[in-house]
Amino acid sequence: MASDTSESFDDTYTESQVILTAVKIIAPFTLTYGLFLTFHGADTPGGSFQGGAIIGVTVLMLAFAFGIEPTRQWLSNTALVALVAGGVLIFLSVGLATILLGGAFLEYELFESVLGIPGGTKWGMEAIEIGGIALIVAGVVITLFFATASGFTPERRDSSEVETRPDGGLEGGEKR
Amino acid sequence: MSLVAYTLAVFILATAVATALFRDVLSAIVVFGSYSLGMAILYTLLLAPDVAMTEAAIGAGVTTILLLLTIARTTRPTSEKIFERVNLPAVVVVSAFVLVLVSTVLGDMYAVGDPAAPVWANTEVTQYYIQHTYEDTGVQNAVTAVLAAYRGFDTFGEAVVVFAAGVAVLIVLKREVFA
Incomplete structure (x- = not known):
């Protein structure tokens, strides 16, 4: 995934051996920690808001190391919408x-009294924590990042040789 | 409150003032990140690990990254001056307000962890959750129980607000896809 800077149209990306190595080592741990907070939030400090944010940040770290554009192409829009x-x-x-x-x-007691699931209240809470909040928060953190990252850039640098930018991003688009 | 907590409080105040004073946006963002990190450590010292994790992940992490990304994508005006010009009348008014607030309110506040504090001692709310959470819901973290069970409907609204924030960014940036 390490791309040549001259071919990449992501002009903020510089390939750094330090960042790449650090992210490769840290990313598995942050992902595990985020999943731990999400799945174990009922009995220890933490929960799906925090866990979801850390899972989302793991993807942001990958984007910093490998470039925003390659990571954006690796993620699909359908997956994020589904999240x-x-x-x-x-x-x-x-x-x-x-x-x-x-x-x-959200009257969880009914899962136990009507459906007969033992510990129905706890499972109901886990369902909305893991299946609801964690997915929303992780998805929105990733979404905010990539929407901001690509919102101001030209869609494709090589699609046209003329220096035009789509829909009026003229003033803000020039680099310092 | 220990010496560490007081040192942290001074650090947080200093970074908060520096964030407002720095003229360079990049400097302000970096100092703001350290402010959030200081807040996260302070929350941990005050035995609120759930809030500390949120502050560290969202305040120091995601917000800093989003702000950095935004200034990377827009122009960053350069200037020889390091600090913003201070408006003296505004400083006087704000200082007077803070002085009045501190002198009237601070004396009536309970010490941290005081068992007589109403927020801890009342049997209807705080003590009810502490005594009944495990038998009601079967989870050990009372914060999670309040969020997901007792105040589940509020949390649903909160989750929808987060969802709406993502959609709002797409609308503002005039984009139709998430990635």
């Missing part, structure tokens, strides 16, 4: 499921 919108849908459907079982919104 963010899927998280909201899972959260909402857990809440609506308890209404369908005859209770109030």
Whole structure:
């Protein structure tokens, strides 16, 4: 993935051996820590807001090391939409499921009393923590980063030789 | 409060003032990142690890990265002056306000961890959660229980706000895809 700077149209990227090595070592640990916070948040400090943010930051670290554009192309838009919108849908459907079982919104006790799942309250909370909030937060952190990173850049440098920028990003686009 | 906590408080105040005073945007962002890190350590000392993790991950991490990215994508005006010009009348007014606030409010505040403090001692809210969380929900972290079970509907609203923030950025930047 380490790309040549002359071919890359990401003009803020410089390939640094220090950053690459550091990220390669740290990234597995931050991802594990983020997953730990998310999955173990019910019994230890932390939770899916924090865990989701750290999972998202892992992707941001990869983007810093390997260049924003290659990382952006490696991620697909469908996956990010699935993360963010899927998280909201899972959260909402857990809440609506308890209404369908005859209770109030997010009344987890019904998972145990009606469906007979032992520890239903805890599993319901884990469902909205892991399946809802963590996905939304991780997805939105990645989304904010890549939307900001690519929002001001020309779409393709090699698509046209003329120095034009799409939809009026003229003033802000010039480098210092 | 230990000596470490007081040192941290001074550090946080200094970085907060420096963030406002620095004329160069890059310097302000770097100092703001260290401010968030100081806040995260202070939250840990005050036994609020959940808040500390959020501050470290979002405040010091994601916010700094997003701000850096934004100035990398826009112009960064250069200037010989290091600090912003200080508006003296505004400083006088703000200082007077802070002085009045500190002299009237600070004396009535409870010490950190005081068992007589109403936020700790009241049986209807705080003590109820501490005593009933495990038998009600089966989780050991009361913060998670309040977020996901007792205040689950609020958390749903919060999650939707985060989702809306992502969509709002796309609208502002006039883009149609997330990545």
